[in-house]
Amino acid sequence: xxxxxxxxxxxxxxxxxxxxxxxxxxxxxxxxxxxxxxxxxxxxxxxxxxxxxxxxxxxxxxxxxxxxxxxxxxxxxxxxxxxxxxxxxxxxxxxxxxxxxxxxxxxxxxxxxxxxxxxxxxxxxxxxxxxxxxxxxxxxxxxxxxxxxxxxxxxxxxxxxxxxxxxxxxxxxxxxxxxxxxxxxxxxxxxxxxxxxxxxxxxxxxxxxxxxxxxxxxxxxxxxxxxxxxxxxxxxxxxxxxxxxxxxxxxxxxxxxxxxxxxxxxxxxxxxxxxxxxxxxxxxxxxxxxxxxxxxxxxxxxxxxxxxxxxxxxxxxxxxxxxxxxxxxxxxxxxxxxxxxxxxxxxxxxxxxxxxxxxxxxxxxxxxxxxxxxxxxxxxxxxxxxxxxxxxxxxxxxxxxxxxxxxxxxxxxxxxxxxxxxxxx
Numbered sequence: 001x002x003x004x005x006x007x008x009x010x011x012x013x014x015x016x017x018x019x020x021x022x023x024x025x026x027x028x029x030x031x032x033x034x035x036x037x038x039x040x041x042x043x044x045x046x047x048x049x050x051x052x053x054x055x056x057x058x059x060x061x062x063x064x065x066x067x068x069x070x071x072x073x074x075x076x077x078x079x080x081x082x083x084x085x086x087x088x089x090x091x092x093x094x095x096x097x098x099x100x101x102x103x104x105x106x107x108x109x110x111x112x113x114x115x116x117x118x119x120x121x122x123x124x125x126x127x128x129x130x131x132x133x134x135x136x137x138x139x140x141x142x143x144x145x146x147x148x149x150x151x152x153x154x155x156x157x158x159x160x161x162x163x164x165x166x167x168x169x170x171x172x173x174x175x176x177x178x179x180x181x182x183x184x185x186x187x188x189x190x191x192x193x194x195x196x197x198x199x200x201x202x203x204x205x206x207x208x209x210x211x212x213x214x215x216x217x218x219x220x221x222x223x224x225x226x227x228x229x230x231x232x233x234x235x236x237x238x239x240x241x242x243x244x245x246x247x248x249x250x251x252x253x254x255x256x257x258x259x260x261x262x263x264x265x266x267x268x269x270x271x272x273x274x275x276x277x278x279x280x281x282x283x284x285x286x287x288x289x290x291x292x293x294x295x296x297x298x299x300x301x302x303x304x305x306x307x308x309x310x311x312x313x314x315x316x317x318x319x320x321x322x323x324x325x326x327x328x329x330x331x332x333x334x335x336x337x338x339x340x341x342x343x344x345x346x347x348x349x350x351x352x353x354x355x356x357x358x359x360x361x362x363x364x365x366x367x368x369x370x371x372x373x374x375x376x377x378x379x380x381x382x383x384x385x386x387x388x389x390x391x392x393x394x395x396x397x398x399x400x401x402x403x404x405x406x407x408x409x410x411x412x413x414x415x416x417x418x419x420x421x422x423x424x425x
Contacts, residue, residue: 001100001101001103001359001362001364002014002100002103002105002106002359002362003358003362004096004100007099007100008034008196010059011014011025011030011031012027014103014106014265015027016406017106017107018103018104019113020107020113020324021104021105021106021107021324021325021327022104022324022325023102023103023104024047025099026099027102029099030096030099032097033092033095034096036092036133037089037092037093037096040085040089040092040272041089043085043093044082044085044086044089047078047081047082047085048082049076050078050081051079053077054071054075054078055075056231056319057071058072058075068416072286072364074186074334076393077260079352081343084191086376087204090296095310096219099211101205101211102211102212103316104329104330105330105331105332105356105357105359106332106333107324107327107333108332108333108355109359110174110321110333111321111322111324111327111332112321112324113164113323113324114323114324114325114326115323115325116323116343117323117326117327118200119323119325119326120320120321120322120323121320121323122317122318122319122320123319123320123321123323123342124319125316125317125318125319126307126310126311126316126317126318126319127310127311127314127315127316127317127340128316129315129316129340129342130340130399132342132401132403133403134403136342136343136398136401137343137401137405138273138274138338138344138398139274139275139341139343139393139394139397139398140273140274140275140343141343141405142199142343142397142398142401142405143165143169143397145405145425146167146168146169146405146406146407146423146424146425147166147167147425148165148166148168148170148423149163149165149275150163150164150166150170151163151167151274154363155321156172158279158280159279161264161277161278161279162278162279162280163275163278168417168420168423169393169397171391171417171418171420172396172407172409172413172423173282173356173389173390173393173410174415174416175413175417176304176389176392176393176396176413177257177282177284177389177417178416179412179413179416180257180284180307180309180314180389181255181257181284182384183305183308184284184286184305184311184386185255185313187308188305188308188374189253190253190254190255190286191252191253191254191255192254192256192331193236193239193254193255193256194256195229195232195235195236195239195258196229196235196254197228197229197235197258197259197261198220198226198227198229199226199227199229199234199235199238200224200225200226200227201225202241203234203235203238204217204227205363206233206234206237206238206360206363206364207233207234207238207240207330207360207362207363207364208329208363209230209234209332212329213329215263216262216263216264217230217261217262217263218262218279228261229258229259229260229261230260230261230262230286231257231258231260231283231285231385232257232258232260232283232285233285233383234305235256235258236254236256236285236287236383237287237289237360237364237366237381237383238259238364239254240252240289240361240364240366240379241364241365241366242364242365242366243367244367244368244376244405245289245366245367245368245369245370245379246368246369247368247369247370247371248317250289250290250291250368250379251285251286251288251289251291251294251298252287252288252290253289254286254287254288254289255284255285255286255287256284256285256287256337257282257283257284257285257389258282258283259280259281260280260281260282260283261279261280262279263279264277264279266401269402274394275390275391275393275394276339276348276391276394278390281388281389281390281391282388282389282390283383283385283387283388283389284385284386284387284389285307285383285384285386286302286305286353286383286384286385286386287381287382287383288301288302288381288382288383289379289381290368290379290380290381290382291368291377291379291380292357292377292378292379292380292383294357294380295355295381295382296355298355298380298382299335299353299354299382300354302353302382302383302384302386303319303335303337303351303353303384305386305389306337306351306353306384306385306386307319307337307390308349308385309385309386310337310339312410312412313392313395313396313410313412314410315339315340315392315395315396315399315414316339316340316399317338317339317340317347317350317361318337318338318347319335319336319337320335320336320337320338321333321334321335321421322334322335322336322349327354328352328354330354330355330356330359330360331355331356331359332354332355332356332357332359333354333355334352334353334354334355335352335354335384336349336351336352336353337349337350337351337353337387338350339391339392339395340395340399341394341398341399342398342399342401343394343398346422348387348391349385349391350388350391350392351384351385351386351387351388352385353382353383353384353385354382354383354384355380355382356380356381356382356383357380357381358378358379358380359381360381361378361379361380361381362378365382366378366379367379392424395414396410402422404424405425406422406423406424406425407422407423408421408422408423409421409422409423
């Protein structure tokens with residue numbers, strides 16, 4: 001959520017910033033509400049003051065033996081007027097809060113202006129694209145020939161966009177997960193974290209998924225609804241909600257492996273083949289909670305940590321800086337890592353790393369105490385996938401395929417596979 005002071009002090013500049021992000025701000029409506037808020041706030045404060053004075057007058061009149069009924073009637077009327085004014089103020093404040101909650105983050109100055117992913121900027125490429133002397137297969141054909149991927153079973157059990165894995169391919173996914181966790185914990189100093197896979201509305205509002213993106217979520221229950229997590233970012237970042245973190249504990253670095261659930265309501269018709277876009281998938285998520293002056297560097301660091309997984313697996317990839325039109329709602333700046341998939345002859349996203357500055361923290365009321373001032377200040381939040389496990393599995397299968405349809409196990413994963421070096425039928 002944006003700083004309300006920015007909206008009050010310079011709404012026209014905020015409007016310009018929103019337009020870069022593909023959003024709009026009705027400045028006239030905002031100014032009308034702000035004027036009304038100030039008027040009702042003054043009225044409320046005046047009524048409170050008058051009621052307090054009248055209450056004191058009752059005590060003095062009572063001590064003098066005077067008739068206090070007129071004063072009691074006045075206090076009662078002031079109380080009724082105050083309740084009405086407070087209700088009006090709450091209504092106006094709720095409307096202002098609704099406007100705030102609908103606005104995306106302000107983009108960083110170095111985010112390029114663009115409409116969609118076609119205007120994203122390639123910053124670098126790593127690794128050589130493999131050359132095959134035969135027609136490369138995609139992960140669907142490879143997995144089915146190895147009897148390790150079954151989309152029909154997934155559809156029977158749950159529905160479309162679900163899959164089952166079995167045998168060495170199921171183990172390969174587990175090996176990838178364990179390798180990612182071990183790397184981020186042992187090499188990069190993240191703290192492993194286990195979190196709920198169901199969260200409440202407040203948690204999703206805190207990280208910006210609600211109210212704007214409710215249609216992309218799986219909701220469970222009606223009276224006290226829970227939601228299946230779309231990413232571990234939600235429960236992990238909410239660990240610091242309503243907290244004031246000690247300076248000595250900063251920065252906080254968390255890693256969590258979780259399933260992720262997305263209805264992908266706007267994505268039907270895209271990636272209908274295979275495991276690219278599933279309702280249920282797994283990720284290893286990196287989250288950093290840092291001071292304001294550290295978040296820009298934290299984004300670079302976290303992105304590099306995700307890159308190191310791809311490099312260790314020797315998977316070719318691209319690092320992309322997202323343009324304004326492709327940057328997410330809560331982010332001020334985002335890097336995407338896109339891995340090469342021979343089965344599609346294309347690079348596909350495998351990690352998205354973002355700096356949210358204080359946008360999430362303001363919603364979460366997540367702060368740290370500055371020892372120099374003794375006062376709490378909003379933290380900055382940074383996160384990214386390190387990596388999306390299912391897509392990494394796809395990339396390994398397709399890049400390490402052999403002419404006979406077998407799959408060579410990447411060297412760093414062999415110990416996690418019990419010494420298995422080749423996956424065969």
